[in-house]
Amino acid sequence: xxxxxxxxxxxxxxxxxxxxxxxxxxxxxxxxxxxxxxxxxxxxxxxxxxxxxxxxxxxxxxxxxxxxxxxxxxxxxxxxxxxxxxxxxxxxxxxxxxxxxxxxxxxxxxxxxxxxxxxxxxxxxxxxxxxxxxxxxxxxxxxxxxxxxxxxxxxxxxxxxxxxxxxxxxxxxxxxxxxx
Amino acid sequence: xxxxxxxxxxxxxxxxxxxxxxxxxxxxxxxxxxxxxxxxxxxxxxxxxxxxxxxxxxxxxxxxxxxxxxxxxxxxxxxxxxxxxxxxxxxxxxxxxxxxxxxxxxxxxxxxxxxxxxxxxxxxxxxxxxxxxxxxxxxxxxxxxxxxxxxxxxxxxxxxxxxxxxxxxxxxxxxxxxxxxxxxxxxxxxxxxxxxxxxxxxxxxxxxxxxxxxxxxxxxxxxxxxxxxxxxxxxxxxxxxxxxxxxxxxxxxxxxxxxxxxxxxxxxxxxxxxxxxxxxxxxxxxxxxxxxxxxxxxxxxxxxxxxxxxxxxxxxxxxxxxxxxxxxxxxxxxxxxxxxxxxxxxxxxxxxxxxxxxxxxxxxxxxxxxxxxxxxxxxxxxxxxxxxxxxxxxxxxxxxxxxxxxxxxxxxxxxxxxxxxxxxxxxxxxxxxxxxxxxxxxxxxxxxxxxxxxxxxxxxxxxxxxxxxxxxxxxxxxxxxxxxxxx
Numbered sequence: 018x019x020x021x022x023x024x025x026x027x028x029x030x031x032x033x034x035x036x037x038x039x040x041x042x043x044x045x046x047x048x049x050x051x052x053x054x055x056x057x058x059x060x061x062x063x064x065x066x067x068x069x070x071x072x073x074x075x076x077x078x079x080x081x082x083x084x085x086x087x088x089x090x091x092x093x094x095x096x097x098x099x100x101x102x103x104x105x106x107x108x109x110x111x112x113x114x115x116x117x118x119x120x121x122x123x124x125x126x127x128x129x130x131x132x133x134x135x136x137x138x139x140x141x142x143x144x145x146x147x148x149x150x151x152x153x154x155x156x157x158x159x160x161x162x163x164x165x166x167x168x169x170x171x172x173x174x175x176x177x178x179x180x181x182x183x184x185x186x187x188x189x190x191x192x193x194x195x196x197x
Numbered sequence: 198x199x200x201x202x203x204x205x206x207x208x209x210x211x212x213x214x215x216x217x218x219x220x221x222x223x224x225x226x227x228x229x230x231x232x233x234x235x236x237x238x239x240x241x242x243x244x245x246x247x248x249x250x251x252x253x254x255x256x257x258x259x260x261x262x263x264x265x266x267x268x269x270x271x272x273x274x275x276x277x278x279x280x281x282x283x284x285x286x287x288x289x290x291x292x293x294x295x296x297x298x299x300x301x302x303x304x305x306x307x308x309x310x311x312x313x314x315x316x317x318x319x320x321x322x323x324x325x326x327x328x329x330x331x332x333x334x335x336x337x338x339x340x341x342x343x344x345x346x347x348x349x350x351x352x353x354x355x356x357x358x359x360x361x362x363x364x365x366x367x368x369x370x371x372x373x374x375x376x377x378x379x380x381x382x383x384x385x386x387x388x389x390x391x392x393x394x395x396x397x398x399x400x401x402x403x404x405x406x407x408x409x410x411x412x413x414x415x416x417x418x419x420x421x422x423x424x425x426x427x428x429x430x431x432x433x434x435x436x437x438x439x440x441x442x443x444x445x446x447x448x449x450x451x452x453x454x455x456x457x458x459x460x461x462x463x464x465x466x467x468x469x470x471x472x473x474x475x476x477x478x479x480x481x482x483x484x485x486x487x488x489x490x491x492x493x494x495x496x497x498x499x500x501x502x503x504x505x506x507x508x509x510x511x512x513x514x515x516x517x518x519x520x521x522x523x524x525x526x527x528x529x530x531x532x533x534x535x536x537x538x539x540x541x542x543x544x545x546x547x548x549x550x551x552x553x554x555x556x557x558x559x560x561x562x563x564x565x566x567x568x569x570x571x572x573x574x575x576x577x578x579x580x581x582x583x584x585x586x587x588x589x590x591x592x593x594x595x596x597x598x599x600x601x602x603x604x605x606x607x608x609x610x611x612x613x614x615x616x617x618x619x620x621x622x623x624x625x626x627x628x629x630x631x632x633x634x635x636x637x638x639x640x641x642x643x644x645x646x647x648x649x650x651x652x653x654x655x656x657x658x659x660x661x662x663x664x665x666x667x668x669x670x671x672x673x674x675x676x677x678x679x680x681x682x683x684x
Contacts, residue, residue: 033242033257061260065308065327069347116326123331124339145258146242 024055024168025077025129027070031061035147036090036139039157040080042149043135046161055168068117068126076171077129078164079114083136090140091152093160098132133167135160216642217472218625218634229625230472230618231646243604248277248575248595252366255591255606264297264353264363265584266591266606268439271366273591276459277578277599278368278571285564286370291439292383292556293356293365294582298438298549299390300349301585302501302542305650306397307334307342310539313644314405318414319637334400345393352386355379370568383557390550391515397543398519405540406526415536416527419627420645422490422619423448423533425480425497427465427612428504429583430455435512436504436548438583444507445480448492450531454482458581461590465607468615477615478607488619496615499587500649501541506531511544513551519544535620538648575599584609586650610651620645 028044031037041059048057055078058070071077083094098114114132121128137160140150149157221227239258246254252270256263268290275282282290307315308327316329324332331339356379358364358372365372375383405411414420430444431437443461447453456464467476468485479485479495486494497503511517523540524530532541556562577594587609594603610617624645628638 031257031260033254061257061263066260066304068343069350116328120327120331120339123328124336124343126343143237145238147238 023074023076024171025071025074026051026055026057026164026168027067027077027079028057028059029061029079029081030059031142032059033145035141035144036137036150036153037082037142039082039137039139039149039153039160042157043080043137043160043164046157047164051165051168054172065117065120068121071117071121071128073127074129076131077133078167079132079134080160080164081134081136082139082142084139084142088138089152090138090150091156092138093156093163094136094138095163096134096136098134131171135163216621216625218629218642220629224631226622226625226629229622229642231475231621239606240604243593243601246601248578248593248599248601249274249368251591251593251601251604253364256363258606262301262584262586264294264357265582265589267357267363267366268294269580269582269584269589269591269606271368272440272580272582273578273593274366274368274580275578276580277575277593277595279573280369280569280571282370282569283564283566285374285561286567286569287440288556288559288562289356289371289375289567290366292553292562293353293363294439295549295553295556296349296353296356296383296386296390298585299394299546299553300346300353302546302549303342303346303393303397305585306539306542306546309650310542310647313640313647314411314539315400317411318641318644322636322640325640333404338396338400341393341396345389348386348389352379352383355382367568368571374565374567375562377563380557380563383553387550387554387557391547391554394543394547394550395515397546401540401543415534415540417534417627419624419641420535420620420648421533422496422498422535422616422623424490424494424616424619425453425483426503426506426531427497427499427588428507429581429588430508431512433512434509436508436545436583437512438545438549440582443581443588445497446507446531448490448531448533450506450529453480458590459579461579461581461607462592465612467611473614473618475614476611477618478612479615488615488622490616490619496619497612498616498649499583499609499612500538500585501545502532502535502538503587504583505541505544511548513548513555516544516548516551519547535616535645535648538650542650586610586613588612610649613649613651617646617649617651620649 026044026047028040028042030040032041044057044059051057056074060067060070098118114134118128137153137156139153141147216229216231218229219227243251243254252267252274255266255270258266271290307330311330312325312327315333316325320329353363356365356375425445425447427443427445429437429441431441434444442455442457444455445453454464464481465478466481468479469476478497480497481495483493483495488496490496505520505523511520523537523544524532527534527537574597575595579590579592581588581590583589589609590607592605592607593601595601621642624642628641
């Protein structure tokens with residue numbers, strides 16, 4: 018896939034640590050299905066170590082565990098980059114998206130122009146080998162569906178743009194810009 | 198009024214914990230300590246699994262230093278199966294490990310520790326981050342850091358399968374030899390890494406050493422403890438990250454003990470405190486004498502400065518010059534100033550880059566014989582490497598089929614835990630007077646342990662990550678009187 022015009026689906030978490038695996042499992046659920054439409058990545062890295070993962074993609078969906086203690090386990094929050102910096106407990110892994118975006122901008126690196134974050138409230142991200150708790154496990158299919166919706170939406174937007182570009186270029190030039 | 202200040206969790210660290218600072222009635226610090234959450238169940242989780250899966254499993258415990266766990270696990274399997282890898286396998290392992298050391302040290306110096314020094318401890322908190330570092334050192338150097346790490350991670354991935362979860366260490370060797378093309382990339386990558394190391398050292402000189410205020414801070418009593426130091430050394434008592442003997446020097450810099458990794462548990466044991474899940478390693482031969490320093494306290498340190506203190510020299514020329522500059526500037530060996538860890542980290546970064554270059558240029562690195570197949574019945578294995586954050590030990594016992602019966606990991610932050618506790622307590626006592634503590638002072642308390650680059654991720658088998666900071670002040674009755682949040 019041409020990375021310069023791509024969609025990234027990034028699941029974050031620790032596969033061994035109970036509920037903390039939720040982001041990875043959502044990504045895994047979508048891996049085959051989205052193979053032609055997005056680059057699906059599972060990562061246990063955190064902070065600025067992730068900057069290379071985001072470099073040169075157009076749009077990104079991030080799925081991560083969150084533990085605020087204020088919502089029931091399994092609750093799904095949907096955020097943009099701007100929101101991430103404002104929530105109280107942004108992430109167990111602190112993807113630090115606003116900071117990453119700022120660094121990328123300062124260094125002139127390409128960073129996704131559109132980013133959506135799905136954070137799943139977790140119960141126990143501390144027990145190795147525990148697997149997902151029941152309520153968090155139940156949320157996996159729903160998060161996956163919402164990630165799919167986001168990507169469908171982005172592709173529909175692009176299709177519109179592409180149609181416009183096509184309409185525009187057919188009258189002026191035989192070349193057509195490819196957006197996706 | 199006596200009160201408690203809690204810094205929770207600690208910013209910019211890989212992992213999360215909280216600092217409690219208890220104030221006394223006269224407004225001074227009574228005592229201060231770090232408290233860390235626990236990731237439970239590792240031993241149980243490991244039981245019954247195949248020993249040869251441990252390098253992969255342990256590398257998944259934490260996203261911060263997976264290669265260190267992978268390599269410690271692999272070396273433990275060598276010992277478990279009583280198998281000696283062919284020379285090329287050892288050299289490839291060490292070369293890949295050195296690449297990891299360079300990129301990890303670069304990450305810490307610029308992104309995690311850099312804000313304290315490059316930007317400055319008293320700078321407004323909005324600037325004390327990687328953006329502030331880039332602002333200070335310039336865009337080009339910022340790009341250089343990103344590019345250098347990207348190249349090194351590419352090399353590790355090519356050689357080891359994956360950066361985050363390497364799959365190349367096997368008992369008795371590695372899974373595939375190095376191709377001439379990849380060797381050439383390591384030659385080029387190591388040359389870039391050496392230049393990058395020299396650049397980092399120059400930045401340190403320009404920004405930190407030329408600033409008398411910073412040098413005073415580094416050498417101040419608040420950040421000084423006269424403890425023992427532990428590190429892996431080669432046959433000439435030079436720093437080595439991949440293999441060697443373990444050497445301990447006393448607070449005067451004299452050799453106290455040198456021993457094989459297998460004897461580790463004869464010399465190092467654990468102290469437990471009710472307020473921490475983390476166990477505190479100390480030297481058995483000296484004994485536990487509380488959170489104190491000096492020759493009668495078994496408290497010791499690991500990590501970059503400890504490794505330099507525990508060695509007589511560096512194994513490569515540019516790193517050796519940097520090593521000499523550090524000790525001549527700071528008054529000779531050993532250096533007891535915790536904040537000098539940042540400088541030592543750059544000396545090590547250069548050493549790892551130069552060592553990587555030496556190994557890449559060694560014709561034997563291309564030898565296709567990279568595996569000695571184990572034939573012995575497994576029973577018990579111990580393996581040690583120097584992780585970026587200090588000495589890391591894996592210890593497994595198995596049944597005759599090689600299924601894990603017990604698995605214990607002694608991680609760098611656990612080895613450093615007593616000295617870190619000492620550092621937090623001392624910095625808080627020296628720096629904080631009165632409950633009306635400002636952000637800059639709290640940051641200087643955090644700096645006391647940030648210099649160790651502690652990774653609470655695996656120290657408590659907890660999670661990688663960074664979180665916002667919460668400060669809570671409690672009165673003598675334990676009631677919350679003030680709360681500060683730093684997001």
